[in-house]
Amino acid sequence: MNEPLADLESDPRFPSGKWTGFFLDKRLAGKHQMELTLTFRSGGLAGDGRDRVGKFVIHGKYEVAAGKCWFHKRYIGLHDVFYQGFAENKGIWGTWELTPKEVYGDIRGGFYIWPEGLGDPTAPELSEEAEVPVEGELVEAGK
Numbered sequence: 001m002n003e004p005l006a007d008l009e010s011d012p013r014f015p016s017g018k019w020t021g022f023f024l025d026k027r028l029a030g031k032h033q034m035e036l037t038l039t040f041r042s043g044g045l046a047g048d049g050r051d052r053v054g055k056f057v058i059h060g061k062y063e064v065a066a067g068k069c070w071f072h073k074r075y076i077g078l079h080d081v082f083y084q085g086f087a088e089n090k091g092i093w094g095t096w097e098l099t100p101k102e103v104y105g106d107i108r109g110g111f112y113i114w115p116e117g118l119g120d121p122t123a124p125e126l127s128e129e130a131e132v133p134v135e136g137e138l139v140e141a142g143k
Contacts, residue, residue, distance in 0.1 A: 009040035011064045013087035016040050021113030023051070023096060036113060045071050054078060062087070072099075079104065083111060090114060090121035 008016045016039045022031035036049035038058065045060040053075055060071025060083070069092060073081040085094025091114025098107040112122055 007041055009042075009062075009064070011040075013067060013089060013092075014040035014062055014064070014069075015115050018116040019047075019049075019091075019113050020116050021091065021111065023109055023111040025107075025109045027107075034111075034113065045069055049073075085111065085113075091118065 017037070019034075019036040019038050021034050021036070023034060024031060032052050034049055034051040036047055036058065038045065038047035040062060043061055043063065045058065045062050047058040049056055049058070056073045056075045058071050058073050060069060062069035067087045068085070069087060070082075070084045073083060073096075075081075080099045081096050082099045083094060083096045085092040091112060093112040094110070096109055096111050098104040114121055
């Protein structure tokens with residue numbers, strides 16, 4: 001990667017680097033994991049990755065002001081998938097559709113991707129609360 005780092009996007013919602021995430025497809029149960037490497041630069045989005053379908057390249061655009069992005073995920077030697085999403089500090093979420101519709105019909109689903117190391121923002125978080133006993137209450141309880 002010999003490209004200058006100075007012109008990479010500085011907005012924290014669009015960090016260049018390794019990303020992970022999943023797509024949902026009503027024809028297949030569960031979340032389908034993706035690994036991506038993305039570069040955000042001057043409104044352009046590029047990258048590559050892999051998932052259960054195979055290896056792919058990504059080309060698209062993003063808008064900092066609107067917090068939106070649009071990109072095509074082109075599987076090597078296969079089909080294209082069009083993605084559109086909204087960026088937040090926890091990643092990018094939105095919808096995908098197989099293209100062209102004239103060939104594949106209306107096949108679509110949802111997706112969520114986030115910078116590697118952030119952790120799945122859709123995963124439930126466990127928490128526990130307990131009141132700390134007051135010393136006098138412990139003495140009385142023992143009587």
